[in-house]
Amino acid sequence: MAIDRRAQAREFQALHRRPPLVLPNAWDAGSAKAIEAAGAKAIATTSAGVSWAAGVADAGGLTRSAALEALRSIVAAVSVPVTADIESGYGGSPAEVASTVAEVIKIGAVGINLEDSAGGALVDPAVQAERIAAAREVAVAAGIDLCINARIDTYFFGDPAETVKRAAIYTEAGADVLFVPGLLDPVAIRELVGGISLPLNLMVGPGAPTVAELVELGVVRLSVGPAITTGAYGFAAAAASELITHGTYKTLEN
Numbered sequence: 001m002a003i004d005r006r007a008q009a010r011e012f013q014a015l016h017r018r019p020p021l022v023l024p025n026a027w028d029a030g031s032a033k034a035i036e037a038a039g040a041k042a043i044a045t046t047s048a049g050v051s052w053a054a055g056v057a058d059a060g061g062l063t064r065s066a067a068l069e070a071l072r073s074i075v076a077a078v079s080v081p082v083t084a085d086i087e088s089g090y091g092g093s094p095a096e097v098a099s100t101v102a103e104v105i106k107i108g109a110v111g112i113n114l115e116d117s118a119g120g121a122l123v124d125p126a127v128q129a130e131r132i133a134a135a136r137e138v139a140v141a142a143g144i145d146l147c148i149n150a151r152i153d154t155y156f157f158g159d160p161a162e163t164v165k166r167a168a169i170y171t172e173a174g175a176d177v178l179f180v181p182g183l184l185d186p187v188a189i190r191e192l193v194g195g196i197s198l199p200l201n202l203m204v205g206p207g208a209p210t211v212a213e214l215v216e217l218g219v220v221r222l223s224v225g226p227a228i229t230t231g232a233y234g235f236a237a238a239a240a241s242e243l244i245t246h247g248t249y250k251t252l253e254n
Helices: 006-015 030-035 047-053 063-077 094-107 126-141 159-173 186-197 211-215 229-248
Strands: 021-023 043-045 083-087 109-116 147-151 178-181 200-203 221-224
Touching: 021 030, 030 043, 030 063, 030 229, 043 109, 047 229, 063 083, 063 094, 083 211, 094 159, 094 221, 109 126, 126 147, 126 159, 126 200, 126 211, 178 221, 186 200, 186 211, 200 211, 221 229
Parallel strands: 021 221, 043 083, 083 109, 109 147, 147 178, 178 200, 200 221
Antiparallel strands: none
């Protein structure tokens, strides 16, 4: 039975009003199916994991066509909403971002992550606002309430004081959610939540506050980036190394 993507997009937006929205990140069809089977209400992709699955480096190693093909297989494998990590849009201009987003919508994803860094530097916030607005325009034309998760990389680039300023600009441009990876300090989280008007997405993992603690601080959406992918490949490497080097199987006992 065909999935009503417009209804699915509305469902995904609604999940942000019922926190926590927990999104373990998938990197291929198999991992997406495993995450759905675990009870996830939606699937988020990880561009790093998709890149590694293709045998290339993160942050620029993956081509637009390869990223879209991976997304197509993930969307086809699950029945829950999928939101796609499209890095910086696989193109610097608003028109290139719009082209990517149009393809993402055709594939059936109902959300995107769009980051404001490229080539090892932060993108000018005014330029990023134009890119967000272009993505929104494509979604409106397609008649779908695409969830735009605007990633703010200020904590990665040592400029956290810029976060609220960028959040306001991206909100005005048409973002639905603000994603601030690298932020884990409870005091700073509470302060940021008080300074923005959109739901906050954080990237969590070992050492982070628990999901319950983050929700109490006002965080709505939580993802783990490439952490699950890293664990899966780390396990594969360890099991293979033991088998080849020692001829034993202790790693596989887990």
